[in-house]
Amino acid sequence: MTYKILLMGPQGSGKGTQAEKLAAHLGVPAFGMGQLLRDEIASGSELGEKFDVILKRGDLVSDRDAAEMLKRRLLKPDTQNGYILDGYPRNLSQYAAFDFDTPTHVLVIDVPRDESLKRLGGRLTCRACNKVGSMDDGIKPGDRCACGGEWYQRTDDTPAAIARRLEIYENDTQPVIQKYEALVVHVDGVGSVEEVAERIKAVL
Ligand SMILES: [Zn+2]
Numbered sequence: 001m002t003y004k005i006l007l008m009g010p011q012g013s014g015k016g017t018q019a020e021k022l023a024a025h026l027g028v029p030a031f032g033m034g035q036l037l038r039d040e041i042a043s044g045s046e047l048g049e050k051f052d053v054i055l056k057r058g059d060l061v062s063d064r065d066a067a068e069m070l071k072r073r074l075l076k077p078d079t080q081n082g083y084i085l086d087g088y089p090r091n092l093s094q095y096a097a098f099d100f101d102t103p104t105h106v107l108v109i110d111v112p113r114d115e116s117l118k119r120l121g122g123r124l125t126c127r128a129c130n131k132v133g134s135m136d137d138g139i140k141p142g143d144r145c146a147c148g149g150e151w152y153q154r155t156d157d158t159p160a161a162i163a164r165r166l167e168i169y170e171n172d173t174q175p176v177i178q179k180y181e182a183l184v185v186h187v188d189g190v191g192s193v194e195e196v197a198e199r200i201k202a203v204l
Helices: 015-026 033-043 046-056 063-073 092-097 113-121 159-179 193-203
Strands: 003-008 030-032 082-086 105-110 123-126 132-134 184-188
Touching (some): 003 015, 003 159, 015 030, 015 193, 033 046, 113 159, 184 193
Parallel strands (some): 003 082
Antiparallel strands (some): 123 132
């Protein structure tokens, strides 16, 4: 059985965590485009050098170039039984560029808007190790992480920035999910990490 899974969900749906858990369960790699971009640049490849120049200029990598990078990544032997792609394609333009492979599942983690806002609004990041924590766990900005670094709220975790990202998901990503209609499986994302992980295993 091959699992080529596109994992979708609004910010705060916990899909990054679920991608990692599911990858371990299925024995396939999980990655997002941001990570692939950083890896490509770190590799020093020709494409990576091109991306480095574009990003340093403050521009965005084109959907075509990003798709080319993904295409190469999917040729690596660790994807022979499949992969989990976290948060891609994010809009119809990326959907059009992703024309070289067909997913087996489009897994959508549904979280109501209020819940996303609540989760993201309480999110803190460690300045030193980049670990993500939650004010629900009793930590506050200025507290110290286990590594000694300071917990802080990222500027893109402010209410206005969060609302904007949720709007982009509604406007740009929902149409992509509609395109994949026949492959879409919805999972309720409200509950503990383990509860959601179990639901995902049950629907695949
Ligand atoms: Zn830390």
